[in-house]
Amino acid sequence: MTTAPIHAVVNLDLPGPTISRHVYGHFAEHLGRCIYDGFWVGEDSTVPNVGGIRADVVEALRAIAIPNLRWPGGCFADEYHWKDGIGPREQRPRMVNTHWGNVEENNHFGTHEFMALCELLGADPYVNGNVGSGTVREMSEWVEYLTRDGDSPMAALRKANGRDRPWRVPFWGIGNEAWGCGGNMRAEAYADLARRYATFVRDHDGNQVYRIAAGANTDDYAWTETLMKTLNCLGCSRQPKGPFQALSLHYYTHNGEGAKRGTATRFTTDDYYLTMLRARHIEELVRGHAAVMDCYDPHRAIGLVVDEWGTWWDVEEGTNPGFLHQQNTMRDALVAAVHFDVFHRFAGRVVMANIAQTVNVLQAMLLTDERTGALVRTPTYHVFAMNTGHHDARALTVHLRGDLPRVDVEGAELSVLSASASTKDDSALVSLTNLHATQAQTVVLDLRGREFTGHEAHLLTARSLTDHNSAENPDGVVPTPHTGVRTHARGLEVDLPPHAYVTVRLRLTAI
Known part of the structure; x- marks a missing residue:
């Protein structure tokens, strides 16, 4: 089951403190x-x-x-x-x-x-x-x-x-x-x-x-x-x-x-x-x-x-x-x-x-x-x-809008979407995490303040949450290029599989 898209608003022209x-x-x-x-x-x-x-x-x-x-x-x-x-x-x-x-x-x-x-x-x-x-x-x-x-x-x-x-x-x-x-x-x-x-x-x-x-x-x-x-x-x-x-x-x-x-x-x-x-x-x-x-x-x-x-x-x-x-x-x-x-x-x-x-x-x-x-x-x-x-990039605030998915955990609410972003030189990197064990999410990256000329994305996930790497299977859990990224009127639309981590690198126009 895929829920309605969440919007992640990123003002690419408003960098904050440097991420050491x-x-x-x-x-x-x-x-x-x-x-x-x-x-x-x-x-x-x-x-x-x-x-x-x-x-x-x-x-x-x-x-x-x-x-x-x-x-x-x-x-x-x-x-x-x-x-x-x-x-x-x-x-x-x-x-x-x-x-x-x-x-x-x-x-x-x-x-x-x-x-x-x-x-x-x-x-x-x-x-x-x-x-x-x-x-x-x-x-x-x-x-x-x-x-x-x-x-x-x-x-x-x-x-x-x-x-x-x-x-x-x-x-x-x-x-x-x-x-x-x-x-x-x-x-x-x-x-x-x-x-x-x-x-x-x-x-x-x-x-x-x-x-x-x-x-x-x-x-x-x-x-x-x-x-x-x-x-x-x-x-x-x-x-x-x-x-x-x-x-x-x-x-x-x-x-x-x-x-x-x-x-x-x-x-x-x-x-x-x-x-x-x-x-x-x-x-x-x-x-x-x-x-x-x-x-x-x-x-x-x-x-x-x-x-x-x-x-x-x-x-x-x-x-x-x-x-x-x-x-x-x-x-x-x-x-x-x-x-x-x-x-x-x-x-x-x-x-x-x-x-x-x-x-x-x-x-x-x-x-x-x-x-x-x-x-x-x-x-x-x-x-x-x-x-x-x-590394040493300047933090960008990510504003999440929409009906954010949550899971009840022992009487407390767990937000299952996490995000952050940064910019350095003429690029930006957005990190997106879907913590839901079984449900995919779709996130619209609402990119403002600077134009981007291209992107590349990587995905880290596994068939099961318990999957791991070993001497016998060293590549059981490894990043792969992520093809679930599409252009959108506001920027990009990103598919997040269940229990997955995605990074999207943006190439930005020079200021």
């Missing part, structure tokens, strides 16, 4: 098989590698223009002592990863390996420092080691370990989840520590650091307000002054509470709709935290960084429960699409986001098959690939 490419950031934690057997295989591996870094993973991520990579955690960051991960690998001390699987690791992947990975990816490093079990001096020396030139103690140590020139490190996290695994702190206690630690994250030799305080979990607006109070007074019109420039937000999408979160590949239509309702909750959270920040920072000088987001399902059967390995279906891809629409709409406040995580963990871009060594691109990976045109 950094909202398409990624997250790599020492967790399960993300680092070891994901990014890192070692120089002696039979898997093709560059200095121990898996070559096909790098190639796949470069293809989606990965802008930044957050490391070493996550919860792991607040038990990681960076000096254990430098120097000759055979001499590095071992450690126990108490957060994730209680496994021992050899610290073979450390600072130099991470920075080499970022250079191969062409991505900006986002280093998360240790506040929970570390010291101010330890964090300060790590920044010096990474970014200072000359012959200071830490620069000399770096040179002794084989790197003469300093690196550029633009992003620095001041601890992680201080309300939980990062120390179980009160907001007031952490706010004082954040100011103290951030003060000693110095800008060395032209490397300007963007310091990100550990912000709230989901709807803890009081945590956000406590941090903002340390930067400015309520209602002040002056620019906030303080040692950090952003604060984070963490939110995961799942269907349960506690340890039971639902399975990644075996779910009902009702389960699916509940997932979509919870995914769309990210808009309420971003709006709420942004509103609190606006009270103390009306000019939006302080950034909101959603540096952990994505789906979190029960681990796959037979895998270590501490490794958080899950499959990735068409449902996960639609969760990603909904999040990006929100990040685009709040581009004036959301300056960065990092999906959790990049390889083999949670809502991963890539899965590496232990048995065959194959690399699998997940449906979520393809959403990132389809969206590269939004």
Whole structure:
């Protein structure tokens, strides 16, 4: 059954804030098989590698223009002592990863390996420092080691370990989840520590650091307000002054509470709709935290960084429960699409986001098959690939008109149509998502303000919501050219199959 067309009005000549490419950031934690057997295989591996870094993973991520990579955690960051991960690998001390699987690791992947990975990816490093079990001096020396030139103690140590020139490190996290695994702190206690630690994250030799305080979990607006109070007074019109420039937000999408979160590949239509309702909750959270920040920072000088987001399902059967390995279906891809629409709409406040995580963990871009060594691109990976045109483009408001389709989910209404758009140079990109499990939709793109001379469209969908990619079937869910786009008196008419994601790129006449 096809419903009456919905009109999506886009004023192509009224661009808004720039959508930072950094909202398409990624997250790599020492967790399960993300680092070891994901990014890192070692120089002696039979898997093709560059200095121990898996070559096909790098190639796949470069293809989606990965802008930044957050490391070493996550919860792991607040038990990681960076000096254990430098120097000759055979001499590095071992450690126990108490957060994730209680496994021992050899610290073979450390600072130099991470920075080499970022250079191969062409991505900006986002280093998360240790506040929970570390010291101010330890964090300060790590920044010096990474970014200072000359012959200071830490620069000399770096040179002794084989790197003469300093690196550029633009992003620095001041601890992680201080309300939980990062120390179980009160907001007031952490706010004082954040100011103290951030003060000693110095800008060395032209490397300007963007310091990100550990912000709230989901709807803890009081945590956000406590941090903002340390930067400015309520209602002040002056620019906030303080040692950090952003604060984070963490939110995961799942269907349960506690340890039971639902399975990644075996779910009902009702389960699916509940997932979509919870995914769309990210808009309420971003709006709420942004509103609190606006009270103390009306000019939006302080950034909101959603540096952990994505789906979190029960681990796959037979895998270590501490490794958080899950499959990735068409449902996960639609969760990603909904999040990006929100990040685009709040581009004036959301300056960065990092999906959790990049390889083999949670809502991963890539899965590496232990048995065959194959690399699998997940449906979520393809959403990132389809969206590269939004990187550093200016947001366009999409006004939806008509009888918007909705589904009742446990007494709440789920809007099943999501959209966003952006423009850059003489092009525009429109993203359209139909969340309805069984009904197609038709959307009229009512394009105003500029003429367009052509278009191309791509479609990501699947026969079933549970469809996914695997080593045996790597192309089960992949984008295809979308032929269901027609000219219309108002612009274009776009068919949206059930549970589908569509992007339409427009070629615009020059201004």
